[in-house]
Amino acid sequence: MKLNLKLNQFLPIFLFLLQCVGPTRSLSSDGLSLLSLKSAVDQAAAASVFTNWNDNDSTPCQWTGISCMNVSGSSDPRVVGINIAGGNLRGYIPSELGTLVYLRRINLHGNNFYGSLPDQLFNATSLHSIFFYGNNLSGSLPPSICRLPRLQNLDLSNNSFTGHIPGDLRNCRQLQRLILAENKFTGEIPAGIWSGLTELVQLDLSSNQLDGSIPEDLGELQSLSGTLNLSFNHLSGKIPKSLGNLPMTINFDLRNNNLSGEIPQTGSFANQGPRAFHNNPMLCGFPLRRACNDNSSEPASSTQNLIRNSERNRRKGLNPGVIVLISAADAAAVAIVGLILVYFYWKRKDDSNSCSCTGKTKLGSNERGKLCHCLRGGFPSNDSEVDWENGSRGGGGRGSSSGGVGGEEGELVAIDKGFTFELDELLKASAYVLGKSGLGIVYKVVLGNGVPVAVRRLGEGGEQRYKEFAAEIQAIGKVKHPNILRLRAYYWAPDEKLLISDFISNGNLTTALRGEFPVF
Structure with a gap:
């Protein structure tokens, strides 16, 4: 009787507690994939960025830097964006991010991520924008990156990538911006891939270690705008005339290479200033100061060659007759140079006296x-x-x-x-x-x-x-x-x-x- 009384007293309390405790929900699969990024970052730096990344949450949509969207076929919102930039985070990029099948944009620039790009990242086939610039990523650029059928923006500048630029980029048909500047890429710029990139509006391959010639088919990038930047490399050979077929609004930046020959004068080349071609010692023609047919140094060079040969033969011990002939040739060459200098001196003096521009006429006097x-x-x-x-x-x-x-x-x-x-x-x-x-x-x-x-x-x-x-x-x-x-x-x-x-x-x-x- 006493036992039944006690049960009757505690039963209402037990039922009330059952009502207060609702059903529990575990973290979504997208949230679990994102937690791998948190685990890949040094905890000292992660404390300030991932403060509200809690594995007890049912969804990651309220976490810092995460964007979600309702998609058809899914009852819960799915992760479509990751934006954790400028956080000075140190760590690696986990392959689990490739399981975010609805991820469209990832921005991790301005951190200190290291290591290579995981090949599994490109399983996130909805990705159209990757911004990893300003990190310390290394290794080669995976050819599988063009498994992303919607890839539009790829900015990997200011990292430590090495190896060749893959020719498989021809398969990135939707690519609009390719920015690989300030890395350590080597080899030649791949040829035969640019005509297929009909959507490309920005190309920046500057500040690498690229060599070889500039591909002719770069001139087929008719959607290009802004600046075609190939500066600070080791490119050589002539500038292809096909670049003149690019839109007239294009600016070239070909500085600090080993290009040679005459700058073409057709099409979009007419709109370029000298700065576009600086520090290519063997380039000549407009808009540079170097003329392509400058033979003014030939007399001096010939004289130097004669002197050099005379000195070489003297060491070999020539007979006196040959020495006299060489000396006479030297004297004749010096005399010719002297006569040329005197001629130009008097000609310049006559020209300068042929008209007088010393009249002080003020611009503004209407005289x-x-x-x-x-x-x-x-x-x-x-x-x-x-x-x-x-x-x-x-x-x-x-x-x-x-x-x-x-x-x-x-x-x-x-x-x-x-x-x-x-x-x-x-x-x-x-x-x-x-x-x-x-x-x-x-x-x-x-x-x-x-x-x-x-x-x-x-x-x-x-x-x-x-x-x-x-x-x-x-x-x-x-x-x-x-x-x-x-x-x-x-x-x-x-x-x-x-x-x-x-x-x-x-x-x-x-x-x-x-x-x-x-x-x-």
Whole structure:
């Protein structure tokens, strides 16, 4: 009787406890796969990032850096994104991440992950973006990476990857961005794979150890935009003309290689500045200062060879007659060089006296006056980087065959009355070709006070069109807007037209519209 009484007293309490304790749920399979990443990271660094990664949770969708989405065929949300960037995490990338079959984007950049990329990672066939840049990953780039049928973005830059760039990348048909810069890749850039990558908009293979020639089929990347960056490698040979078939908005960066020969002048090459080709000692042609047919050093080289041969033969012990002949040849070579130097000295002196540009005419005084041939010779018609002085290029400019201006008159007119400088400043300044188009050549000119201006050379004026030209320029000069280049002055002569405007640094209109400002 007492026993039954006690059971009746505790039964309600027992039933209440059963109601309070609900059914338990274990962590989902996606959560278990993610816990392998937590285990692969050194715990000292993991404490600050994985604080809420708890294996007692039923789903990982509330964990830091994890994105989930409801997908058809699954009752629970599935993991579609991992974003744990800049956490200074040290560890390896676990192969279990390949079981996240709905994972679309993984971003682990700016950490200190090491080791190779696990081949099993590419079993996550929904992946379209992999951002692992700024780590210490090593090993080769697995050819199986193109098992990912939706792969669009692959950024493995600033790591320690080695080996060759696999030709199997041809199978990444959806690839849009391939960024492998700042690694240790070797060998040649694979040829015959680029024509199939019709969606590629960005290619950066800079700062590796690649050698060999530039593949011809890189010119078939018609979707490419921004910059084709192959700089800081060991590439050699000629630049393929096929690169001129790339879109006109493309910027080349081929600096610091061993490329040789003449820079092609077709298509998109016309829009490139000299910076794109710097530090390729054997390259020549526009827009570099090196001409491709420069034989000015031949006399000196021949003399050096004669001297070298004479010294070599002297050591062998030649007879006196041969020694006399060699000495006579040396003397003749030196005499020829001397005569050539004297000839050019007097020719330059005569040219410099053929016209006088010392008249102090201020740009802005609206005075009509005679401008000698120095101005027309000052802005060269060949597309090279030049420094000129009065008369120093008397035979190289447009109209040089006239031998002077005679009665031709030119007019310097200032649109902005507060913008004045001496004409001699313009004639003696250093000019640097910025580009060329159907409208003429544009130079950057640095005046004596250090102020840079842009000078567009339009070519011959034509006496009958002066009033029409002046009216149009005056109308343009009245336009004032922060986003429109300001015209400062113009120069008119029957055989020359110059527009002088502000010089704007930081690239061109294309880079400004895209928000990309290169550093020079």
